[in-house]
Structure formats: structure tokens, C-alpha cells
Amino acid sequence: MKVNILKGFADVCPPEITLWHHIEETAKRHFFLYGYEEIRLPIVESTELFYRGIGEGTDIVEKEMYTFADKAGRSLTLRPEGTASAVRCYIENQLYNRPSPQKYYYHGPMFRYERPQRGRQRQFYQIGCEAFGVAHPALDAEMIAMINRILLELGLDNLQIEINSIGCSKCRPNYKSNLIAFFGDRLSSLCSDCNRRYVTNPLRIMDCKVPKCIENTKGAPLIRDYLCSDCSEHYRALKGILEHYPINFIENPKLVRGLDYYTRTIFEITTENLGAQKAVAAGGRYDGLVEQFGGPQTAAVGFAMGMERLVELLKNQSNNTPPKARIFVATLGAEAERASFGISEELRSAGIQVSLNYGHSSLKNQLRKADRLNATHVLIIGEEEVSSGMYNWKDLSNGQQGQSRLQDFINLVR
RNA sequence: GUGGGCGUAGCUCAAUGGCAGAGCGCUGGACUGUGGCUCCAGUUGUUGCGGGUUCGAGCCCCGUCGCCCACCCCA
Structure with missing residues (x-):
């Protein structure tokens, strides 16, 4: 009897595999230039790690995780992303005792039980970086510059860098309650998804693509008007560095993230050359996560690139690698x-x-x-x-x- | 989880309800010490699977499985 590969899982064979090598090699070369060192993380972790790290109310944790019990009855989960593991590793190995900033990269498969579509698999590959120990926005800017260089060297254009600040635990709650108040008497004119978001994650309403919802976000409070002075200054300084270098970016005051741990800077690099899943890299700052997991108060920023999406983009461009004998x-x-x-x-x-x-x-x-x-x-x-x-x-x-x-x-x- | 589209040769796809085909690929020959181009020959099928209607089903109907795209979500 013929046995087939699982839905949402894919083999990678020649000639496509050479594109994977090319991307991995290019990324690693730049990670070296910027001082990032590799960490190898397990693919299976305790379920609790993601529960606490990514956030209980998020879609990833609520309905997308590959969770199962091992023979001793422990609840295990195939990692849906890399940051939670990296933070656990950072604390467990006391990497904060090394000179700061501590810069690490990882790559490998991630797992989310989603309906597959273009640019989205159930097992998908990410290359990501995490930098710990520096709160200054120069680190955020450096990371964005590095991603930009990697993507440019890969020959990708038509890329957009979008940035936003979503504040911190001091100022975001205030913004959130204002947002809830604003949409509270407009619920009937929002789509059904936004009515659900109103309860689960009101910030996401700002990101909705349904025309009537876009219409309703006009006049809604924007996070940038509610940032505390520290967050505001951090965001202003980041934009200053990027503009001076310069890096072309777009400020998107409605950009949000689906994971709970982000603070201040968030960014997303998107392309028009893919389908609906158009983010090729994304990340942001998460200054509270290390402490939340029992480590020392540590500022941190990270990002991940989606391998399948990069490969898809590279497939569509002419291959001009010099022939070897x-x-x-x-x-x-x-x-x-x-x-x-x-x-x-x-x-x-x-x-x-x-x-x-x-x-x-x-x-x-x-x-x-x-x-x-x-x-x-x-x-x-x-x-x-x-x-x-x-x-x-x-x-x-x-x-x-x-x-x-x-x-x-x-x-x-x- | 929801919606739409599609399943025919290794690949891309044709075929009014009436003989299952083409192009590409692959193998060989033209050309036994010179490739690509050209020409010639050969090659591959449980039409995803199961049922139903019919004299007759790749085509119509029901079911099922799979893939794709989109929503959702996200890298």
C-alpha cells in the first residue's frame, strides 16, 4: 500500500534544495558579520513554555499547536515558533553572564496546525535571531538593517519595511481601554471577525481588511498617541537612526502582532510578489519576556524569516549563479x-x-x-x-x- | 474551523454521454570517437476511490479521499 506525506508537510528535493542552501548560507554569513552565534534548540518543548510565552489567548496557542502526551503523561508541544525556546535557553544556560548584547540565531522547522495554503505549511522553516541585553533602539535599527541587507543580497526587491511601536505594559493598557471604548458603540457595523476580536484582541480590529471595518477605524485612537514618554522617545530615536542611515521604511500605525510578548518596536517585511501570506520576515522587541520566565530583567529584540516564502520568491527570479566545473x-x-x-x-x-x-x-x-x-x-x-x-x-x-x-x-x- | 476551485500518462493539459489523446519528458535510431537543434521510432493509464443513472460514463448524480486558493491567522 502506498503511504503519502501528511497534509501540510513537504519534501524538499533538488533542484529546489539549492535555493534553501543559498538562503541559509547568505543569512549565516550576515549573522556572522553582525556578531550573531548559533544556538541549536530542541523541536519539542514543554507545552507550558508556549502557553506562558506566546500567550493563552493567542490563536497559535488556542488552536494551532501540535500538543501530545509522552509516555509519562507530560504534555509536550512541537514548537510553533522559536523565541520562547530561545528565551528558555538563554535563562537555563545563564547566557546573560556573557558580555552584552548576547546575539544568537537559530534555524529549523516549526509546526502549526493550520489549513495549508500558498506560503503556509504545517511544518515550516524559520531562520531567526534574538539579541538580548540592550534596550537602546540602535539594536532594533541594526537588526532591521541586517534583514534588509540579507534580502537585498538575495536579489529580492519590491519589499516594504513596515514599523510601528505598540508601547509597553505601562502605556498599552490605557490605549487598549480607549480602543475598546471607541469600538464599543460601533460593534454592529464591524464584521463578525472583528466582533470576536473585540473580545480576544481589540488591537487586531485596526488590521482588518474588510472595507466597512477599515471605514470604521477612521478616527479610532492610534497607539502612537498613547505611548508613554519612554516608549515615545524610543520610537522617535529608532526612526531617526533608520532615516539617517538611510533605510526606507513605512510607518504603519495600525501594524500589530499576534503574539503577546511584543513591546515597543514591531516590524514586518512584506512583498507584493506572494499570495495572501506576504510577510517574509517579521519581529520586534520583547523587553518583558526574559523576566516573565524567571530570568533577570532583560531587554530583547528578535525576528524570524519564513524559508518557504523566501524560496518561493527566489524561484520566480532568474538564476544567475556562476557555473562551477x-x-x-x-x-x-x-x-x-x-x-x-x-x-x-x-x-x-x-x-x-x-x-x-x-x-x-x-x-x-x-x-x-x-x-x-x-x-x-x-x-x-x-x-x-x-x-x-x-x-x-x-x-x-x-x-x-x-x-x-x-x-x-x-x-x-x- | 468556513468558503471556492480542481483531480485524465512521469509533467502540462485535451477529449457533444459513443475507439482515452496531444505536447513535453524518457529510451533508442538517423550519426559505432563528438552533445544541444532537426527528423524518425518506441514508451507510459484501475481517468483519485466507491456507488448510482444509462444500451453506453473521463463527462451526469450521490458519497468519500486528496490537492490548490482564499478567509482566519501568521514567518
């Missing part, structure tokens, strides 16, 4: 076949990728096979070549041919 060794006759094995090994020792013809077939077929394998050069070995040590080669890109000693051929293609 890939040699196909063609043989004619039993003696050449024996010799080809050692010659191939020698080429590999020189760092060159080699395919060879296993068994024997006509030269025409071998050249055709080389072409299909996307080889750059074919090394042709017959009896004459074996005895003389002068090998026939052909450049498949332009048809050019020549005869060289093996070492000269290696220098030629490398």
Missing part, C-alpha cells in the same frame, strides 16, 4: 574504462565534481548524457589517451575542444 568522463574501450576511475578520483582530489559513465556505451550517448547532467566539460578517454597521457576534452558550453595533460586540464576548468 562539472566534469563528465567519457570512455571508449575497456582499458579507458579502467583508467577513468583513477582519473576521476584525481579530479575530485582537486575539488572538481565528476560524473562518469558507468559501463560502456557509444560516445554519442555519453555526450548526450553529459549534456543532460548539465556538465560543463567532457573528458574523453580512449586507448590513445591512456597511453599518451594527453586527454581530449570538450567544453560543452561552446563546443571548444583541446588536448591536455590532466594537470593542465584541472587548471583550465578550475
Whole structure:
């Protein structure tokens, strides 16, 4: 019987996998430049970690987690995001004793039980960073600049950087109650989802795309008018740094987040080149989370990029990676076949990728096979070549041919 | 959880209720020491699955499973 992959889960195979490598390599190179070090986190955590970290009322915790009991009856959960684990790791390993800021990155699969659609899987991959120990907005700005550089180097354009501040535990409650008061006598003219949001997360009403709701948010109080002086100053300073550098960004006073732990700066990088799931990276500051988990009071800021969405964007642009030498060794006759094995090994020792013809077939077929394998050069070995040590080669890109000693051929293609 | 669309060859898709096809791919030949282009030949099917209507179903009806897109939510 045939067994199929689960809904919302995907295999990644060649040639697409090279895009994944490219993204991961580019991100890691920049993480190094900005001083981020890797942490490897478990995929399964105690359910309570996400319950307390992400927030009980959030959609992720309420209906999207892969939660199950282990053999001892403990409630475990496949991680739906990385920040909660990173904070747990930070506290558990007392990383706050290292010089601040402590900068870490992680990557790997996340799990959310959602209905799959374009840009959304149940197992999806994120690369993310968390920086601890600095409250100054220069760190927020640096992180946004880093993400911007990574995305630009990947060749992505048509990107928008949106930022907002959602205040802190001092000023947000006040804003929230004003918002509730404002929408309180307008509930009948809001959509059904917004009526639900009114109870669960009133800030989300501001983010609704239903026309009548957008209409109703006109004149609604905006968070930026309710920020306390510290939050206000932090936000102002962040914008100042970004403008001076400069980084193009858009202030979106209605931008919100679905996770409870965010404070002050939040940001989202979106594209018009995807479907409805258009955020390719997002994050923000979470100055209260470390303390909430029993660690020292620690300011922190983090973000994550969605791998599947980046891969989707890269697929749609032309691939201009420079070709590396890939040699196909063609043989004619039993003696050449024996010799080809050692010659191939020698080429590999020189760092060159080699395919060879296993068994024997006509030269025409071998050249055709080389072409299909996307080889750059074919090394042709017959009896004459074996005895003389002068090998026939052909450049498949332009048809050019020549005869060289093996070492000269290696220098030629490398 | 809700709504819409779609399931036919390895892939992309055709086929008034009447012989299940094309293009691409793959294998080989034209060309046995020279690929790509061209030409020729070959190749692949439980039409997702189960039932019903009918002389006859890929097509109509019912059910079911799967995929996609959107809402919701989010990276």
C-alpha cells in the first residue's frame, strides 16, 4: 500500500534544495558579520513554555499547536515558533553572564496546525535571531538593517519595511481601554471577525481588511498617541537612526502582532510578489519576556524569516549563479574504462565534481548524457589517451575542444 | 474551523454521454570517437476511490479521499 506525506508537510528535493542552501548560507554569513552565534534548540518543548510565552489567548496557542502526551503523561508541544525556546535557553544556560548584547540565531522547522495554503505549511522553516541585553533602539535599527541587507543580497526587491511601536505594559493598557471604548458603540457595523476580536484582541480590529471595518477605524485612537514618554522617545530615536542611515521604511500605525510578548518596536517585511501570506520576515522587541520566565530583567529584540516564502520568491527570479566545473568522463574501450576511475578520483582530489559513465556505451550517448547532467566539460578517454597521457576534452558550453595533460586540464576548468 | 476551485500518462493539459489523446519528458535510431537543434521510432493509464443513472460514463448524480486558493491567522 502506498503511504503519502501528511497534509501540510513537504519534501524538499533538488533542484529546489539549492535555493534553501543559498538562503541559509547568505543569512549565516550576515549573522556572522553582525556578531550573531548559533544556538541549536530542541523541536519539542514543554507545552507550558508556549502557553506562558506566546500567550493563552493567542490563536497559535488556542488552536494551532501540535500538543501530545509522552509516555509519562507530560504534555509536550512541537514548537510553533522559536523565541520562547530561545528565551528558555538563554535563562537555563545563564547566557546573560556573557558580555552584552548576547546575539544568537537559530534555524529549523516549526509546526502549526493550520489549513495549508500558498506560503503556509504545517511544518515550516524559520531562520531567526534574538539579541538580548540592550534596550537602546540602535539594536532594533541594526537588526532591521541586517534583514534588509540579507534580502537585498538575495536579489529580492519590491519589499516594504513596515514599523510601528505598540508601547509597553505601562502605556498599552490605557490605549487598549480607549480602543475598546471607541469600538464599543460601533460593534454592529464591524464584521463578525472583528466582533470576536473585540473580545480576544481589540488591537487586531485596526488590521482588518474588510472595507466597512477599515471605514470604521477612521478616527479610532492610534497607539502612537498613547505611548508613554519612554516608549515615545524610543520610537522617535529608532526612526531617526533608520532615516539617517538611510533605510526606507513605512510607518504603519495600525501594524500589530499576534503574539503577546511584543513591546515597543514591531516590524514586518512584506512583498507584493506572494499570495495572501506576504510577510517574509517579521519581529520586534520583547523587553518583558526574559523576566516573565524567571530570568533577570532583560531587554530583547528578535525576528524570524519564513524559508518557504523566501524560496518561493527566489524561484520566480532568474538564476544567475556562476557555473562551477562539472566534469563528465567519457570512455571508449575497456582499458579507458579502467583508467577513468583513477582519473576521476584525481579530479575530485582537486575539488572538481565528476560524473562518469558507468559501463560502456557509444560516445554519442555519453555526450548526450553529459549534456543532460548539465556538465560543463567532457573528458574523453580512449586507448590513445591512456597511453599518451594527453586527454581530449570538450567544453560543452561552446563546443571548444583541446588536448591536455590532466594537470593542465584541472587548471583550465578550475 | 468556513468558503471556492480542481483531480485524465512521469509533467502540462485535451477529449457533444459513443475507439482515452496531444505536447513535453524518457529510451533508442538517423550519426559505432563528438552533445544541444532537426527528423524518425518506441514508451507510459484501475481517468483519485466507491456507488448510482444509462444500451453506453473521463463527462451526469450521490458519497468519500486528496490537492490548490482564499478567509482566519501568521514567518
